[in-house]
Amino acid sequence: MADSTLQVVNAHLSAHPWLALGLQGLGALSLASALLSWTSFLFRTFLRPGTRLAKFGAKKGAWAVVTGASDGIGREFALQLAQAGFNVLLAARSTEKLDAVAQEIKDKANSAETKTFAIDFAYAGDAAYDALKSAITDLDIGVLVNNVGKSHEMPADLVDTPADELRDILAINVAATTRVTALVAPGMAARRRGLILTIGSFAGSAPAPMLATYSASKAYLRTFSLALAAELAPAGVTVEHANTYFVVSAMSKIRRASALVPAPAAYVRAVLRGLAPGAQTPYWSHALLDYVMNAAPARVVQAYTHGLHRDIRKRALRKKEREAKWQ
Numbered sequence: 001m002a003d004s005t006l007q008v009v010n011a012h013l014s015a016h017p018w019l020a021l022g023l024q025g026l027g028a029l030s031l032a033s034a035l036l037s038w039t040s041f042l043f044r045t046f047l048r049p050g051t052r053l054a055k056f057g058a059k060k061g062a063w064a065v066v067t068g069a070s071d072g073i074g075r076e077f078a079l080q081l082a083q084a085g086f087n088v089l090l091a092a093r094s095t096e097k098l099d100a101v102a103q104e105i106k107d108k109a110n111s112a113e114t115k116t117f118a119i120d121f122a123y124a125g126d127a128a129y130d131a132l133k134s135a136i137t138d139l140d141i142g143v144l145v146n147n148v149g150k151s152h153e154m155p156a157d158l159v160d161t162p163a164d165e166l167r168d169i170l171a172i173n174v175a176a177t178t179r180v181t182a183l184v185a186p187g188m189a190a191r192r193r194g195l196i197l198t199i200g201s202f203a204g205s206a207p208a209p210m211l212a213t214y215s216a217s218k219a220y221l222r223t224f225s226l227a228l229a230a231e232l233a234p235a236g237v238t239v240e241h242a243n244t245y246f247v248v249s250a251m252s253k254i255r256r257a258s259a260l261v262p263a264p265a266a267y268v269r270a271v272l273r274g275l276a277p278g279a280q281t282p283y284w285s286h287a288l289l290d291y292v293m294n295a296a297p298a299r300v301v302q303a304y305t306h307g308l309h310r311d312i313r314k315r316a317l318r319k320k321e322r323e324a325k326w327q
């Protein structure tokens with residue numbers, strides 16, 4: 001600001017002391033609000049003790065149902081929940097992969113019982129959901145982890161996305177999660193205990209161009225979870241939506257862990273340590289990124305994401321071309 005402008009402003013404020021006072025008040029208020037938001041972020045992320053798994057029946061014979069339990073994040077939930085004292089029902093497509101995880105659970109947590117349920121959530125119809133209902137009817141389910149999910153093979157505009165990919169994303173992320181939750185929730189409400197944990201994505205918190213269908217499906221899960229959390233709280237059931245950035249896995253195609261991209265074991269440990277109702281961002285560096293993204297203008301975040309996805313698509317197409325040459 002030029003000196004002459006400053007002089008004019010100073011003169012104006014001296015002539016109107018109430019204006020100076022008002023501006024000081026506004027400044028103090030916005031500073032206090034920024035401090036409050038930062039302190040509450042630090043408390044939520046690093047200090048708040050999460051709900052203990054015993055509340056959901058750990059070591060009391062209760063079961064955890066984990067969808068997409070044969071690999072990645074779901075496999076790690078199955079292992080850690082078994083080690084924490086739950087019996088585990090594992091659901092995914094591949095029977096061999098499910099059996100391998102069940103065996104790993106027996107080796108690492110030999111008091112845990114396991115059941116496996118092979119299901120393809122992309123094609124499951126009423127008969128498959130009836131079979132799942134029969135498989136869980138007699139189980140005291142304390143925890144449901146809605147983990148199964150599908151993303152796009154690579155970022156693409158909707159007009160360039162294969163129709164079956166769109167169909168599968170909606171069937172798995174939206175329909176399957178809703179139907180499995182609807183099968184499990186009544187029992188939890190009747191027992192007045194339970195945790196319904198749904199694995200969300202940053203793509204569901206802010207619109208992600210070139211992953212439009214995945215992004216919208218994850219936004220659905222966030223809204224679904226928050227509405228359900230309010231419905232089921234009076235019945236003593238905790239509903240949490242876990243907002244997640246990248247984690248090392250087959251889906252993310254990231255193989256090496258870093259500060260911002262944890263391995264599934266570290267990610268799941270953080271989720272289980274910080275259980276709380278509502279929308280949470282359980283992993284510390286994801287929470288930090290989420291805080292910064294929420295402070296930035298939405299248009300800037302979206303433009304950044306769009307650029308990132310254009311870049312990922314270019315690299316994925318080049319890789320596909322290279323692979324085609326070698327075949």
Ligand SMILES: NC(=O)c1ccc[n+]([C@@H]2O[C@H](COP(=O)([O-])OP(=O)(O)OC[C@H]3O[C@@H](n4cnc5c(N)ncnc54)[C@H](OP(=O)(O)O)[C@@H]3O)[C@@H](O)[C@H]2O)c1
Pocket residue numbers: 067068069070071072073074075091092093094095097119120121122123147148149150151172199200201202244245246247248249250251252
């Ligand atoms: N990894 C990340 O960076 C990241 C970031 C944000 C959110 N998430 C979310 O985290 C969740 C887990 O992702 P992930 O990275 O762990 O994935 P992943 O490693 O690819 O594992 C996916 C699991 O789901 C099962 N599955 C896939 N399609 C299925 C189908 N049609 N029916 C039944 N089961 C199916 C797979 O087993 P089968 O092949 O045997 O069926 C596997 O057990 C997803 O909801 C994802 O959106 C992941």
